[in-house]
Amino acid sequence: MQVEEAFHPGTLTCDATDALADVARKMIAERVGALAVLDDDEIIGIISERDLVRAIAEQADPWQTTATAFASHQLETAAVGEDTRDVARRMLDAGVRHLPVKRGPEVVGVISMRDLLAIETWL
Template sequence: MTVKAILELKGHDVVTLGPNEKLSEAIKVLAEKRIGAIVITNGDRKIVGILSERDIVRAIAQAGSMALEHSVRDAMTAKVKICNAHHTVNEVMEIMTTGRFRHLPVEQNGMLDGIISIGDVVKRRIEDVEREASDIRAYIATA
């Protein structure tokens, strides 16, 4: 299964914020949307960073409650790993495992096209394994 297939099922919607928003606003959006990361764009869907719960924890650990008044730019991860529609689930799992992160923006032609979470990847991988097991059982039953 590819990233393209996952996005066809889940959609291409991504929660984004600008880099000049306050960290307190980003936290409110994360809580309201019940998500773990926000892709940071300049309004043109060009990815300039990603802000995860871990980034927020680090910012608060360094600056205390004053961090809430800082801009997202101060806390975000600017060097964002991305994937594209042609990556496989196994390739995305490798990228996430190696980088130790749970969200991977999907880019197409230099612009944000979606986001894949570790939950999306695990769900699809489990479906693949279940389908393979079912195929094997069916093959054995007919042999």
Template sequence: MSVKTILRGKGGDIFSMASDATLQMVVAELAKRKVGALLIIDGERLAGIVSERDVVRVIARDGPSALTSPVSAAMTQKVETCGLDEPIHDVMSRMTASRFRHMPVVEEDRLVGVISIGDVVKERIEEAERERDEMQAYIHSV
């Protein structure tokens, strides 16, 4: 199974904000979209990713006034991405090892979606259930 399988099921919606957004704008967009992270776009370029965790960390450090800060105060600038054909198991390992929950999907230098660790775990569980069902069907047919 590959990342393509996940995006086929959930779609390729990409929620993003411009790099000149404030953390208050980010918080409002996260709440509106009911997502845990937003991609930060600078023109056509992926400039970073900002998550709920990032925002909480900055507010804990700087207090409520942090909400007037630019998104660059909280975002991760070195964003790890994956490709459509990357195996789900590899993506899950990378996300777990690096301790992040959202990964942009890129195809030929173009953003095509975002997957979360929840999406990956859901797909792995469904895959395990399919394998179990196939094994049970095989056992009952013998």
């Protein structure tokens, strides 16, 4: 199966300068575990629930600390035409649970480990 058949279209994002508290609120409101971090219109990273937990453990001020301070900047992406098993292996190797999905240079959504598990479970 290809990523195009399994990913969530539409990219949920936050701004690089958003406070961690606002990032957490957006994740709760959208019921997601990660957001793409944008600087202007360019994706510069991804921030996840794990990153927020790390911020708490490091006693970061959630109102003053920005998303970019705790986002993962070594960004892996998946292509819409990529095989889901290959993506799952890359995610496991990298220790990540979410990848932005690209069609050419454009980010068009996100795929999660949960999406990939659902494919394997229900097929």
